[in-house]
Amino acid sequence: DQQVKQNSPSLSVQEGRISILNCDYTNSMFDYFLWYKKYPAEGPTFLISISSIKDKNEDGRFTVFLNKSAKHLSLHIVPSQPGDSAVYFCAASGIQGAQKLVFGQGTRLTINP
Amino acid sequence: GAGVSQSPSNKVTEKGKDVELRCDPISGHTALYWYRQSLGQGLEFLIYFQGNSAPDKSGLPSDRFSAERTGGSVSTLTIQRTQQEDSAVYLCASSLGEGTLSGANVLTFGAGSRLTVL
Numbered sequence: 584d585q586q587v588k589q590n591s592p593s594l595s596v597q598e599g600r601i602s603i604l605n606c607d608y609t610n611s612m613f614d615y616f617l618w619y620k621k622y623p624a625e626g627p628t629f630l631i632s633i634s635s636i637k638d639k640n641e642d643g644r645f646t647v648f649l650n651k652s653a654k655h656l657s658l659h660i661v662p663s664q665p666g667d668s669a670v671y672f673c674a675a676s677g678i679q680g681a682q683k684l685v686f687g688q689g690t691r692l693t694i695n696p
Numbered sequence: 697g698a699g700v701s702q703s704p705s706n707k708v709t710e711k712g713k714d715v716e717l718r719c720d721p722i723s724g725h726t727a728l729y730w731y732r733q734s735l736g737q738g739l740e741f742l743i744y745f746q747g748n749s750a751p752d753k754s755g756l757p758s759d760r761f762s763a764e765r766t767g768g769s770v771s772t773l774t775i776q777r778t779q780q781e782d783s784a785v786y787l788c789a790s791s792l793g794e795g796t797l798s799g800a801n802v803l804t805f806g807a808g809s810r811l812t813v814l
Contacts, residue, residue: 589738615800626700626787626805627739634800672739676801683729683752684803688738 586610587675589687597695602660604690606673613675618658621670663694700806702788708812709778717773717809719788727793728771729803730763734784746793778813785810
C-alpha cells in the first residue's frame, strides 16, 4: 500500500526553465509534507515543507503547492540550475509530533545546460 | 557531532552471515529512524525510536532484522543470516523528535551504509 506516490521516475529540464515535480498521497490524515533532495552516495537533505493548513510555501527558488482536495502536492524550482540535478523525494508525516516520514519512490531530475 | 554518522560506509558480506550497522545521531536529537533504499526504489521505513518509548518496529521486513538504541544515543541495526535481497543502502536519520505546532518533523539523514550480500 503505497501511501505516497511519485509517478514520474525521471524528469529532464533545460537550465533556466521551471522544473515541476509531482506527488500524490492517499491518507488524508497526513499533517505535513516535505521534499528532500538526494545526491549520489549522500543521504537525503531537507528542502522545504508545507503544513496541511496551507496551500503554498516558498523558499527562494523552491515553492511547494498543496491541493488537499486532490491529495496532490508539487515542487516548483525556478529557474532550474545544473546543481539541482538530483533525486527528489516527497514525504508525508502524520499528526503533530515525532512521527516517521512516509516517502515516495523519488523522481530523478536532470537539468540540461 | 555535527551530523548523523553511519558506519561502515560499505559492507560486503556472504549470504548467511550476520551484519551490524551503526548510527550515531545528532547530539540532542531524541528520535532516531532507520530506512533502507534498495536499487531503484524509494525510502522504505524500517524502525523508529523516540526517547524511552517502545520503538515502532512496524517496518522491519522479517525477524532477521533487529535494532537497538543504547543510552538514547547510538543505534545498531542487526541483520542476521543475510540474504541477497537485503542488499541496499541503509539510512539512519535523527530529529528533535518533539514535534511542534509550527513546523514539520524534519529528519536529518546520514550518508548511509551500503550493504552488498553476495
